[in-house]
Amino acid sequence: MTQVTRSFAHKLHRRYGIFTVGVVIFIVGLGVLERLGWSRGWIGASFLAATVGIYAVIGLLSRTTDESEYYVAGRRVPAIYNGMATAADWMSAASFIGTAGVLYLKGFGGLAYILGWTGGYCLVALLLAPYLRRFGQYTIPDFLGARYGGVLPRLVGVACAVLVSFIYVVVQIYGVGLITSHLTGFTFEIGIFVGLGGVLVCSFLGGMRAVTWTQVAQYIILIVAYLVPVVWISAKQTGNPVAVVAYGEQLAKVGERETALQADPRELAVSADLHQRAEGLRRKLADVPAAMQRDAQALTAQVARMKADDAPLARIQQAERRLMNLPRSQEAAAAAYRRELDSAVLQAQPLAGLAPQTRPYAAVGEGDAQDQQAFKRERRNFLALVFCLMVGTAAMPHVLTRYYTTPSVGEARRSVAWSLFFISLLYIAAPALAVMVKYEVFSHVVGLPYDQLPDWVRRWSKLDPSLVSVEDVNGDGILQLGELHLGGDVIVLAAPEIAGLPLVVTYLVAAGGLAAALSTADGLLLTISNALSHDFYHRVLNPKASAIRRVMLSKVMVLVVALAAAYVASLHITDILQFVSAAFSLAAGAFFPALILGIFWRRANRAGATAGMLAGLGVCVYYMATNMPLLRGILGITRPLAECSWWGVEPIAAGVFAVPVGFMVLAVVSLLLPGSGQGEAGLPDGVRYPRAGAG
Amino acid sequence: MPSVSLAVSAKQRAYWRAVLRVTGVLLLLWFLLSFVGPWFAASLGAAHVGYFPLSFWMAAQGALLLFVAIVAVYALAMEHLDARYAAQDDDGGEGQGASPGPAGREP
Numbered sequence: 034m035t036q037v038t039r040s041f042a043h044k045l046h047r048r049y050g051i052f053t054v055g056v057v058i059f060i061v062g063l064g065v066l067e068r069l070g071w072s073r074g075w076i077g078a079s080f081l082a083a084t085v086g087i088y089a090v091i092g093l094l095s096r097t098t099d100e101s102e103y104y105v106a107g108r109r110v111p112a113i114y115n116g117m118a119t120a121a122d123w124m125s126a127a128s129f130i131g132t133a134g135v136l137y138l139k140g141f142g143g144l145a146y147i148l149g150w151t152g153g154y155c156l157v158a159l160l161l162a163p164y165l166r167r168f169g170q171y172t173i174p175d176f177l178g179a180r181y182g183g184v185l186p187r188l189v190g191v192a193c194a195v196l197v198s199f200i201y202v203v204v205q206i207y208g209v210g211l212i213t214s215h216l217t218g219f220t221f222e223i224g225i226f227v228g229l230g231g232v233l234v235c236s237f238l239g240g241m242r243a244v245t246w247t248q249v250a251q252y253i254i255l256i257v258a259y260l261v262p263v264v265w266i267s268a269k270q271t272g273n274p275v276a277v278v279a280y281g282e283q284l285a286k287v288g289e290r291e292t293a294l295q296a297d298p299r300e301l302a303v304s305a306d307l308h309q310r311a312e313g314l315r316r317k318l319a320d321v322p323a324a325m326q327r328d329a330q331a332l333t334a335q336v337a338r339m340k341a342d343d344a345p346l347a348r349i350q351q352a353e354r355r356l357m358n359l360p361r362s363q364e365a366a367a368a369a370y371r372r373e374l375d376s377a378v379l380q381a382q383p384l385a386g387l388a389p390q391t392r393p394y395a396a397v398g399e400g401d402a403q404d405q406q407a408f409k410r411e412r413r414n415f416l417a418l419v420f421c422l423m424v425g426t427a428a429m430p431h432v433l434t435r436y437y438t439t440p441s442v443g444e445a446r447r448s449v450a451w452s453l454f455f456i457s458l459l460y461i462a463a464p465a466l467a468v469m470v471k472y473e474v475f476s477h478v479v480g481l482p483y484d485q486l487p488d489w490v491r492r493w494s495k496l497d498p499s500l501v502s503v504e505d506v507n508g509d510g511i512l513q514l515g516e517l518h519l520g521g522d523v524i525v526l527a528a529p530e531i532a533g534l535p536l537v538v539t540y541l542v543a544a545g546g547l548a549a550a551l552s553t554a555d556g557l558l559l560t561i562s563n564a565l566s567h568d569f570y571h572r573v574l575n576p577k578a579s580a581i582r583r584v585m586l587s588k589v590m591v592l593v594v595a596l597a598a599a600y601v602a603s604l605h606i607t608d609i610l611q612f613v614s615a616a617f618s619l620a621a622g623a624f625f626p627a628l629i630l631g632i633f634w635r636r637a638n639r640a641g642a643t644a645g646m647l648a649g650l651g652v653c654v655y656y657m658a659t660n661m662p663l664l665r666g667i668l669g670i671t672r673p674l675a676e677c678s679w680w681g682v683e684p685i686a687a688g689v690f691a692v693p694v695g696f697m698v699l700a701v702v703s704l705l706l707p708g709s710g711q712g713e714a715g716l717p718d719g720v721r722y723p724r725a726g727a728g
Numbered sequence: 729m730p731s732v733s734l735a736v737s738a739k740q741r742a743y744w745r746a747v748l749r750v751t752g753v754l755l756l757l758w759f760l761l762s763f764v765g766p767w768f769a770a771s772l773g774a775a776h777v778g779y780f781p782l783s784f785w786m787a788a789q790g791a792l793l794l795f796v797a798i799v800a801v802y803a804l805a806m807e808h809l810d811a812r813y814a815a816q817d818d819d820g821g822e823g824q825g826a827s828p829g830p831a832g833r834e835p
Contacts, residue, residue, distance in 0.1 A: 141769070141783070141784060141787070144784070144787035144788055147787065147788060147792070148762060148766070148787055148791055151791070151792050151795050152758060152761070152762045152791065152795055154795065154799060155754070155755075155758045155795055155798050155799055156758075158798075158799040158802055158803070159751050159754055159755060159758075159798075159799075159802055160751070163806070277789065278778070281778045281779030281780045282779050284779055284780060284784075285779045390784075391780075391781045391783075391784045393766070393769035393770045393783050393784075394769070394770055408770070412766075412767065412769075412770075415766060416763055416766060416767065419762055419763070419766065420762075420763075423762060442810075443803075443806070443807055443810065446802065446803040446806055446807075447803050449799055449803070450796065450799040450800045450802075450803050453795060453796050453799050454796050457792045457793075457795070457796055460792060461788070461789055461792055464788045718736065718740075721740075721744055721747070722740050722743060722744070722813070723810045723813055723814060
């Protein structure tokens with residue numbers, strides 16, 4: 034590290050040290066105020082206002098129109114801080130909220146996300162970051178354009194970067210809407226605009242410079258917000274605050290409870306009841322109009338009976354409301370029945386559809402042929418997902434450009450190490466949180482009488498029945514596991530409440546989730562706007578544009594794209610984790626072969642790269658379009674799902690086909706058309722060897 | 729564009745071979761952790777790390793620690809290699825070997 038970097042780093046240590054102390058004081062202060070009787074609303078609003086306020090202040094202080102500062106933060110960011118910023122950039126709402134949730138629901142299967150989202154950094158460190166940094170430009174399409182020459186590789190790069198980043202940013206803004214609406218009582222739409230505002234105050238004014246320094250602050254907040262509940266719950270449940278070691282005990286206890294619950298006669302009774310209900314729903318689906326008529330008649334008769342019996346007014350009104358809310362059209366009724374059927378089938382499974390926490394590939398793999406098939410399929414999908422997430426990580430434009438901001442190649446390598454370290458802090462805590470929440474639910478919630486259920490169950494089921502719902506299926510007045518539905522997203526958001534921690538911790542967690550979503554959204558917005566203004570407008574359309582004009586255009590693009598993303602997010606397309614995983618597959622298929630072979634294979638050329646990128650992208654899009662229910666619906670594809678699926682691989686893991694295809698096409702076309710241009714003479718050699726003094 | 733010599737010196741070839749060796753070894757370890765391990769996850773039987781079943785522990789903690797180690801070791805090994813390469817700059821050699829590449833963009 035040079036002297037300049039070292040003294041700058043010292044300044045940063047001081048500033049962020051003070052910031053961290055400030056955060057702790059703020060949290061403790063609000064905790065005291067909660068004890069003194071401050072209401073939920075005030076505490077929630079304080080957290081929201083304070084955190085977004087800090088980001089705005091940092092954004093304002095870092096405003097710039099200087100080109101180098103705007104695009105790569107002046108290349109002054111020391112490795113450790115770049116690591117923190119990358120970690121925050123990396124950890125999106127999906128990681129923060131979704132990871133513990135998927136571990137709760139899918140047990141071992143959820144570990145594919147943990148492995149995939151950390152192991153990818155090995156690929157970044159070994160194969161990409163140092164070489165890109167040595168190349169020294171501003172963006173990924175820059176590298177593609179310089180390495181391969183011509184216009185096509187850069188253009189395809191721009192299109193892919195915009196597509197992948199846009200999908201990802203929509204999900205983040207959706208996450209912001211979700212978090213703010215669930216915890217502050219604002220509506221979802223207002224929540225989205227809060228998110229928009231938060232994102233814009235950073236990236237709009239100061240580009241990469243503001244975004245980087247804000248992301249460091251956001252990392253500090255999000256890691257504190259994640260670790261405080263984990264450590265506290267661990268101390269509460271096992272007496273040992275070192276959660277990552279202590280949760281092993283809880284894991285064993287959860288395993289025991291799983292065995293007990295699977296054999297419990299009452300659970301089996303609930304399961305049988307739900308199977309019957311599913312049968313009834315299947316019959317309804319076979320003849321929808323008749324079912325609609327029967328439902329209407331039954332409810333009308335019930336209302337008449339209640340009125341004749343002089344039942345309490347509230348219950349009559351409830352029944353009348355249900356009568357009014359019956360679906361009117363056949364499609365609506367059919368959709369409603371299908372939803373209920375899916376839910377009943379899921380809850381009827383052993384352990385209410387939850388996978389056993391530690392068994393790899395839930396099917397045992399030692400039984401009959403069907404069992405064996407299921408086992409192999411699960412294992413295949415696990416590995417395919419791990420592959421896509423890892424390779425996707427190493428191909429995500431907004432991640433790779435983070436390493437352009439370090440002062441040197443050596444610092445870039447260290448920065449990847451620091452990034453992975455800071456990221457692992459959260460990912461190592463996620464399974465701990467999932468297991469401890471599961472222990473709490475299995476041991477202290479299941480088996481309670483309905484009138485003694487904890488507050489959080491009632492509050493959350495009113496707030497969002499799709500996340501939490503209970504129903505006494507077998508009528509015995511006691512909660513069985515099969516009667517409880519817990520969505521994945523609620524695990525992290527409600528963990529403090531579930532474990533009985535003070536309210537201030539719940540809002541801290543929400544602030545952390547917000548930090549994660551905003552930081553990622555910032556990074557993505559910048560990537561998109563830079564791709565459009567720098568790579569497309571400047572490099573392709575108007576090479577003579579002045580630096581000021583380019584930066585201005587980029588700022589305008591940030592605004593436009595943010596509004597577009599907010600609009601799409603408000604359309605409420607759910608299932609965050611699926612779309613995020615799909616984005617990874619797309620990035621992997623489009624970028625990974627072109628980047629890797631561009632660095633390591635001298636003969637990769639323009640035609641090869643263009644063909645390879647388009648082939649990778651094409652395979653991905655094709656597989657997703659034919660296999661994802663949402664896209665099949667939109668595109669009207671009717672070929673049965675079983676025929677469209679290749680070896681049973683899930684569509685979110687389409688990258689596992691796209692990447693090898695991309696490599697092969699790139700290699701074959703490069704060899705077949707050796708005359709096609711190669712871009713700047715001296716690449717790839719130029720990125721391989723250290724330059725004197727610069728590294 | 730400045731005229732550059734595209735010849736690769738012996739020193740550069742040796743450096744690049746060393747880089748590929750370090751990269752290759754670490755990539756192999758990465759591959760074992762990411763794919764070979766999980767492939768055999770179900771066959772690890774009753775092996776445990778403390779209270780954790782081995783397969784669960786490897787995927788949830790062990791692999792993460794090793795990934796961080798891989799990346800850290802790479803940074804240190806490359807620093808060492810880079811320093812050796814820079815130190816060799818002074819022994820004249822054959823025409824310095826071109827340092828081609830995008831000129832003048834580094835700070």
